[in-house]
Amino acid sequence: MFVELLGTHFVHVALAAGAVVAVLAGLLGPLVVVRNNAFAVHGIAELGLTGAAGGLLIGLDVMTGALLGSLTVGLLLGLLGLRGRDRDTATGALLAAGLGLGVLFLSRLHTYASTGFGLLFGNITAVSDAQLTRLTIVAAVVLVALALLWRPLWFASVDADAAQARGVPTRALAVAFPVLLAAAVAETIQVTGVLLILTLVVTPAAAAQRLTARPVHAVAVSVALALAATLGGILASLAWDAPTSFFIAVLSFAAYLIARLTGTRTAAHTRAGPEAAPRTTVTPADGGAHRHEGTSGAAAG
Amino acid sequence: MSPHHLGQGPAGPPEAGGPVVRLEHVAAGYGHRAVWSDLTLDVAPRELVAVLGANGTGKTTLLRLLLGQISPTAGRVGVLGAPPRRGSPRVGYVPQQRALDSELPLRGVDLVRLGLDGHRWGPGLPSASARARVGRALAAVGAESYATAPVGRLSGGEQQRLRLAQALVSDPVLLLADEPLASLDLASQQQVMTLLDARRRDADTAVVLVTHEVNPVLPYADRILYLAGGRWAAGPPTDVLTSETLSLLYGARVDVVRVRGRVAIVGAPEDAHHPDHERAGSDDGGR
Numbered sequence: 001m002f003v004e005l006l007g008t009h010f011v012h013v014a015l016a017a018g019a020v021v022a023v024l025a026g027l028l029g030p031l032v033v034v035r036n037n038a039f040a041v042h043g044i045a046e047l048g049l050t051g052a053a054g055g056l057l058i059g060l061d062v063m064t065g066a067l068l069g070s071l072t073v074g075l076l077l078g079l080l081g082l083r084g085r086d087r088d089t090a091t092g093a094l095l096a097a098g099l100g101l102g103v104l105f106l107s108r109l110h111t112y113a114s115t116g117f118g119l120l121f122g123n124i125t126a127v128s129d130a131q132l133t134r135l136t137i138v139a140a141v142v143l144v145a146l147a148l149l150w151r152p153l154w155f156a157s158v159d160a161d162a163a164q165a166r167g168v169p170t171r172a173l174a175v176a177f178p179v180l181l182a183a184a185v186a187e188t189i190q191v192t193g194v195l196l197i198l199t200l201v202v203t204p205a206a207a208a209q210r211l212t213a214r215p216v217h218a219v220a221v222s223v224a225l226a227l228a229a230t231l232g233g234i235l236a237s238l239a240w241d242a243p244t245s246f247f248i249a250v251l252s253f254a255a256y257l258i259a260r261l262t263g264t265r266t267a268a269h270t271r272a273g274p275e276a277a278p279r280t281t282v283t284p285a286d287g288g289a290h291r292h293e294g295t296s297g298a299a300a301g
Numbered sequence: 302m303s304p305h306h307l308g309q310g311p312a313g314p315p316e317a318g319g320p321v322v323r324l325e326h327v328a329a330g331y332g333h334r335a336v337w338s339d340l341t342l343d344v345a346p347r348e349l350v351a352v353l354g355a356n357g358t359g360k361t362t363l364l365r366l367l368l369g370q371i372s373p374t375a376g377r378v379g380v381l382g383a384p385p386r387r388g389s390p391r392v393g394y395v396p397q398q399r400a401l402d403s404e405l406p407l408r409g410v411d412l413v414r415l416g417l418d419g420h421r422w423g424p425g426l427p428s429a430s431a432r433a434r435v436g437r438a439l440a441a442v443g444a445e446s447y448a449t450a451p452v453g454r455l456s457g458g459e460q461q462r463l464r465l466a467q468a469l470v471s472d473p474v475l476l477l478a479d480e481p482l483a484s485l486d487l488a489s490q491q492q493v494m495t496l497l498d499a500r501r502r503d504a505d506t507a508v509v510l511v512t513h514e515v516n517p518v519l520p521y522a523d524r525i526l527y528l529a530g531g532r533w534a535a536g537p538p539t540d541v542l543t544s545e546t547l548s549l550l551y552g553a554r555v556d557v558v559r560v561r562g563r564v565a566i567v568g569a570p571e572d573a574h575h576p577d578h579e580r581a582g583s584d585d586g587g588r
Contacts (some may be wrong), residue, residue, distance in 0.1 A: 147424050148423060151423065152420055154419065155420065161396035162396050162464070162468075165387075165392075165396065166419065167389075170540065179480070213408050213449075214408060215403075215407055218406035
């Protein structure tokens, strides 16, 4: 059964689409993590759902609608240029309102349940040849733009003040990045669905930065992990009858856990300098040790 | 304007012996609010000028003016004989310190490298000459031993040295530093001042440094620019840091006390009328 499925066309298309999306998500992930944009990714994805549902209502294709929806909110978030808590609350307000509209759109569709489920949790096997072509074109455009903006984007993401003094157009980049992100998110929705978007856009990058401090390596590891989780997830869902996005999420999270467990040990060596302060662990009354994780949580501010 | 063109500044000093910075009757402010006005000041090569004053007196505003990020509301500003220009490699900038995230996938060498070509388009290719320049900048601040460690795990003093190396890697003629001593322990403050002093002596770099900390900079400052309530006083430390000058500047009685080689300013209002002046200013620019 599994071997027979491997020979079918729809599996080839799914694997190709998964690979394209994984490369895109893996490349953007480290910048998302460094810029602390995980919540914005979620907001963009949920507005992508609204766009997709709205698009279906007026006769557009799911991907076109998702792309329009997420690009709109990406541009909006970029132009608002919000920072810190203000950015998170505005994103929250925007995504909740958008999702409400999305529910209305979905309820007007005859295929309410199946379409909604596909958008929320992904439906990679439904990707058609034409969609794969479009997916690849959008990905190529994002990749070229990303390559062009690569160094200034990193500079602005790491140290905006120094970058600005050095002539980096930080304001323009603050608009350009969410737009690129929106295009990538609209594509990733196809694979993981809206709700599991972070499993490809954030988790691999979060794992990667636990393993290496070199930016180039972090990006390479992030792409590799996103690819492994996506392709592995698609193949696993053929072998065992369970949703693709479940397997992708499991694989991606497993990689993150392993990176955390092995990564902290190497970190202990580098912070052994005389001036390095010990990490504070707070043990609250309920007994469990909590540590606030600034980059992996969706609600991190 | 393409950042590709930013690398080519005019060659050599603008005019032999000319000032690096020239401010003529300059006023600066945001909107209708003037921060300070009628400021006239020259900074010569190799000179170290410390800019003192409470929060909101326009210290950071002065740096933003010299970086070309804002325009003066009156008067003329000259940097290397021309109006200041954004992104000039001949002006180095050490921004106000902000803690780097401990998980940041970035090493010291990467941080310094950004100062060399982080503004250029494209992903960048490995370059032996760029690596050598980064290596020299790291050596100049004595940061080689931790240059490949994750920056977020370094101490404040170590991070500050790396920022200094980043500002110096483009070999600037003018170095601007915004609170480079803030949140550093005394030993690290000393080290940063020693490095700044060495740089200007070795390379004739003019240094304009904004600070709250009077005493660590005093042994090195050729001149003090003291800002208070929209007015200013400038001159050698022994002339500016006197009870008479500061009382005149503040329009209230201020005592400058020297105890065991340290200076204490007593009676100066800690914050100006608009404590959020500088903050609002730098936030505008960061967006």
